[in-house]
Amino acid sequence: MRAVGIKKSLPIEEKESFIAFETEKPTPGSRDLLVKVKAVSVNPVDYKVRQGAAKDKELKEPKILGWDASGIVEAVGGEVEYFREGDEVYYAGDLNRQGSNAEYQVVDERLVGHKPQKLTFEEAAAMPLTSLTAGECIFDRLRFRENEGWDQTILVIGGAGGVGSIGVQLLSTLTKVKVIATASREETKKWCLDNGADIVVDHHNLVENVKKEGIEEVDYILNFIDTDAHWDAMAELIKPQGHICLIVETRKPVELNMMKNKSVTIHWELMFTRAMYETEDMERQHEILENLAVLLNNGSIKSTLNKTFKGLTPESFKEAHKLQESGKSIGKNVISF
Structure with missing residues (x-):
């Protein structure tokens, strides 16, 4: 062959x-x-x-x-x-x-x-790969249930990428959570909105841009693009006892203690784990x-x-x-x- x-x-x-x-x-x-x-x-x-x-x-x-x-x-x-x-x-x-x-x-x-x-x-x-990744993040790691999530917010970092594109759709279709997606270009912002995001913010100056929308903290974060670059922002934006799910490995050590006082739960997702x-x-x-x-x-x-x-x-x-x-x-x- x-x-x-x-x-x-x-x-x-x-x-x-x-x-x-x-x-x-x-x-x-x-x-x-x-x-x-x-x-x-x-x-x-x-x-x-x-x-x-x-x-x-x-x-x-x-x-x-x-x-x-x-x-x-x-x-x-x-x-x-x-x-x-x-x-x-x-x-x-x-x-x-x-x-x-x-x-x-x-x-x-x-x-x-x-x-x-x-x-x-x-x-x-x-x-398949992106849907399995997003699906496992949402339903197996963060433990969402269908039609739940009223009065809750989730920040999807990398909303226009492969995983973000289906993740936003799954959240907007199967749950009631308010979806905040990140995108920086006009075409990617439109892509996120077309996929069902409630709000789209630029990932540059992420904390400031989220707060401009009247949102001080979020219940959940899905980071589909860069763990290192957004670590400090995630620590500031996540609510006490909130949950963060990550799919991208770190390139350098991150300060886990930043999440301690809020009792934040960190989840890792690799869709190959089950097969491996x-x-x-x-x-x-x-x-x-x-x-x-x-x-x-x-x-x-x-x-x-x-x-x-x-x-x-x-x-x-x-x-x-x-x-x-x-x-x-x-x-x-x-x-x-």
């Missing part, structure tokens, strides 16, 4: 930052699906792995990146329960296995959902994606696809990664095969 991958961690402008190659079609294990991939999307994890996986030495075998995909099930393992050949699916997969930037991929069925029927493969490929450790509730990701498909099919939420590239080629992936690394990407970028 054809695949696109890396053997060296190179700047995206370099000729061999991505290479095309032929490799053996994978064979599904007992709970695996073999998927004919139709479209993939690019997330920050893609370029972070590309930049670090082969930083010190050239890999003997190319590494296939990609942790968002939609496609058609071609074969199933002997113990598969939820899918059969010919099913259209979408998923984010497992960080420890070869990725989705290939003609075929194997993935554990417990991490997979049936593709929303009303979405194209491209629209569906934009959704094969947790007892690994099937939760199948459940989230199935529920998400219902919301996408009935129009309660919409795909966050914003830009599509064409072709299983190094050139397509270079273009998508370059845009993702620029920090100016809105929503999700998808590559269609």
Whole structure:
């Protein structure tokens, strides 16, 4: 089969930052699906792995990146329960296995959902990783319940990014909490409002801009973009006994004691945790994606696809990664095969 991958961690402008190659079609294990991939999307994890996986030495075998995909099930393992050949699916997969930037991929069925029927493969490929991340943040870490949150406020830092775009939609559709999203450009502000944010503030001078809206403190914070840069602001804006959920690792030590007097709870979220450790509730990701498909099919939420590239080629992936690394990407970028 054809695949696109890396053997060296190179700047995206370099000729061999991505290479095309032929490799053996994978064979599904007992709970695996073999998927004919139709479209993939690019997330920050893609370029972070590309930049670090082969930083010190050239890999003997190319590494296939990609942790968002939609496609058609071609074969199933002997113990598969939820899918059969010919099913259209979408998923984010497992960080420890070869990725989705290939003609075929194997993935554990417990991490997979049936593709929303009303979405194209491209629209569906934009959704899994960010939706799982946002969904786990909101409902598994912060413990929100549907239709709750009256008289509460949540600050979503990075409201126009991939995770923020679906996080704002899930909050505005499934809860009653007031959503304050951050965005700094006119097009990103509009994007956040269109996705259901009640208020949009510039993340520059965050404390001042939130307070200008008449809001002194917030009950919850979802930081989807930069933990270090907004640490002090989060400590000031969070209410006593409030909750903060983070998805971006720190680059330097942060002062946890700033949160002590307020008895703030800090949650970490990595959507790969369940797959990496094969947790007892690994099937939760199948459940989230199935529920998400219902919301996408009935129009309660919409795909966050914003830009599509064409072709299983190094050139397509270079273009998508370059845009993702620029920090100016809105929503999700998808590559269609």
